[in-house]
Amino acid sequence: MKNSMILFAVVLALSAAQISYSQSNLSSEDLKYIKEMKEKHLWPDKVKEEDVTPEKLIEIKRIIKEVEAYIKAKQEMETRKPLTDNELAQLDSLLRSKWRSMKRALAKGDIDLAVSFFTDSTKGSFKKIFSSLSPVKCKQLARDLGDIQLIREMGYSVEYDLRKKINGKVYSFPLIFEKNYDGEWKISRF
Numbered sequence: 001m002k003n004s005m006i007l008f009a010v011v012l013a014l015s016a017a018q019i020s021y022s023q024s025n026l027s028s029e030d031l032k033y034i035k036e037m038k039e040k041h042l043w044p045d046k047v048k049e050e051d052v053t054p055e056k057l058i059e060i061k062r063i064i065k066e067v068e069a070y071i072k073a074k075q076e077m078e079t080r081k082p083l084t085d086n087e088l089a090q091l092d093s094l095l096r097s098k099w100r101s102m103k104r105a106l107a108k109g110d111i112d113l114a115v116s117f118f119t120d121s122t123k124g125s126f127k128k129i130f131s132s133l134s135p136v137k138c139k140q141l142a143r144d145l146g147d148i149q150l151i152r153e154m155g156y157s158v159e160y161d162l163r164k165k166i167n168g169k170v171y172s173f174p175l176i177f178e179k180n181y182d183g184e185w186k187i188s189r190f
Contacts, residue, residue, distance in 0.1 A: 030057055037064060069181030073156045083153060092150050095158060095177050095185055099148055102187060107142035109135045119178055119186040145190075148175055162190050 034052075037043040043064075052060065083091065098117055105113035115127045130138060146163035151174075162175040175190040 027054070030054065033057075033061070066181050073179075076155070080155060088150075088153060091153065091158065091185075095160070096148065098177070098185060098187070099160075099175070103142040103145055106130060107139045109138050111138075117187050119180060119188050122187075122189055146170070157188070158185075 034043060034057075047060070102114050102117040105111075105117075111127060111130045114130060115123045118126050130141075133141065144165045146165065148160040148162050151159040151161050156179040158177045160175040160177070162173045164171050164173060173190055176188040177185050178188040179185050
């Protein structure tokens with residue numbers, strides 16, 4: 001059951017990425033990787049190694065890495081102990097620092113640096129939004145994005161209450177940080 005769930009997740013991820021395959025030779029290292037993934041039941045049966053180009057293998061590896069990270073996170077969530085007060089305070093300090101750094105970059109008009117604090121899945125959307133703003137509006141947005149207060153930690157995500165001024169009134173929004181497959185905390189959304 002577990003292996004079929006993993007295989008299904010990989011096939012689904014590959015389908016979502018709309019990967020097409022063409023004939024190519026792979027290096028012996030690439031073939032070894034494919035063999036290892038087959039042994040771990042992470043390689044989709046319908047994808048033949050002779051149909052994979054080195055370029056497509058890079059995308060397949062990325063997807064498999066994300067699936068492995070998801071599975072690992074799910075397993076850890078089932079067995080993990082709650083963070084101690086000290087661990088939670090350290091995490092809170094780290095995430096507040098990332099939030100302030102993102103706001104500073106935005107205020108300076110450094111859009112690329114600002115979006116580097118976002119997850120890969122939301123980085124593009126925020127880059128479009130920030131890039132559409134004038135430098136003055138970017139600076140104003142960074143000022144308007146107020147302080148954040150920790151709401152809850154949920155293993156691989158942390159929710160904050162974000163206070164933002166809009167037309168002189170203060171509103172509350174959720175700010176979500178997520179831990180990516182490399183173990184790095186990134187802003188998911190606000």
